[in-house]
Amino acid sequence: SQTIHQWPATLVQPVGSPLSLECTVEGTSNPNLYWYRQAAGRGLQLLFYSVGIGQISSEVPQNLSASRPQDRQFILSSKKLLLSDSGFYLCAWTIGASGTETQYFGPGTRLLVL
Amino acid sequence: AQSVAQPEDQVNVAEGNPLTVKCTYSVSGNPYLFWYVQYPNRGLQFLLKYITGDNLVKGSYGFEAEFNKSQTSFHLKKPSALVSDSALYFCAVREAANYGQNFVFGPGTRLSVLP
Numbered sequence: 001s002q003t004i005h006q007w008p009a010t011l012v013q014p015v016g017s018p019l020s021l022e023c024t025v026e027g028t029s030n031p032n033l034y035w036y037r038q039a040a041g042r043g044l045q046l047l048f049y050s051v052g053i054g055q056i057s058s059e060v061p062q063n064l065s066a067s068r069p070q071d072r073q074f075i076l077s078s079k080k081l082l083l084s085d086s087g088f089y090l091c092a093w094t095i096g097a098s099g100t101e102t103q104y105f106g107p108g109t110r111l112l113v114l
Numbered sequence: 115a116q117s118v119a120q121p122e123d124q125v126n127v128a129e130g131n132p133l134t135v136k137c138t139y140s141v142s143g144n145p146y147l148f149w150y151v152q153y154p155n156r157g158l159q160f161l162l163k164y165i166t167g168d169n170l171v172k173g174s175y176g177f178e179a180e181f182n183k184s185q186t187s188f189h190l191k192k193p194s195a196l197v198s199d200s201a202l203y204f205c206a207v208r209e210a211a212n213y214g215q216n217f218v219f220g221p222g223t224r225l226s227v228l229p
Contacts, residue, residue, distance in 0.1 A: 006157075034216070042202075042221055042222050043219060043220070043221040043222055044158075044204070044219045046216055049216060059216075088155075090157055090158065092158075099146055099208050099209070099210055100146055100163075100165045102148065102160050102163060103148070103160075103206075103217055104160060105150075105157035105158040105159070106157050107156060107157045108155070108156065108157045110155065
């Protein structure tokens with residue numbers, strides 16, 4: 001069966017510091033991968049998605065970036081964190097491109113920027 | 115453009131009573147509809163989805179949802195609520211004819227089941 005991992009689970013970082021969040025999927029090949037941010041326990045904002053290695057689409061312009069160095073690895077990065085980057089970051093995956101596939105989420109990383 | 119509305123920010127229900135969490139959507143063509151649940155400090159868990167066929171969809175933990183095309187709704191229901199159902203619920207939509215479109219999520223509805 002497929003599983004999705006995110007780490008770290010929680011992170012406290014000072015403003016201006018760099019960021020690297022990692023997401024990996026096990027038990028499947030060539031997944032579509034997504035990064036979302038959730039603020040204050042409410043709605044989800046899609047940040048990036050990827051349909052393959054090195055293929056990244058950005059939904060929201062900001063100081064974050066994403067990379068997909070391996071088929072089942074998706075990394076969210078920042079060179080300099082802002083206070084507004086605080087939130088709950090969720091990685092998700094799907095398989096296929098029919099539109100009917102279910103999106104499955106990882107456990108999330110809570111980021112607090114001070 | 116696709117959109118999802120969850121008109122109730124908060125729903126309170128007594129344990130043992132039926133519950134409904136409302137969702138309405140807007141897409142150009144036929145929709146694919148999904149419900150997710152989120153417990154505190156956890157990722158979203160998939161409950162059920164409507165793709166085609168029977169308008170009543172049954173999912174995990176005794177939840178079901180009814181697709182109503184004329185009212186563009188996909189309300190989540192459960193005949194008898196449990197305290198453990200208290201969580202944040204999200205409705206999501208994708209447009210069937212647009213394979214490139216991503217999921218669009220509603221703002222979420224917080225369900226509180228009172229003992």
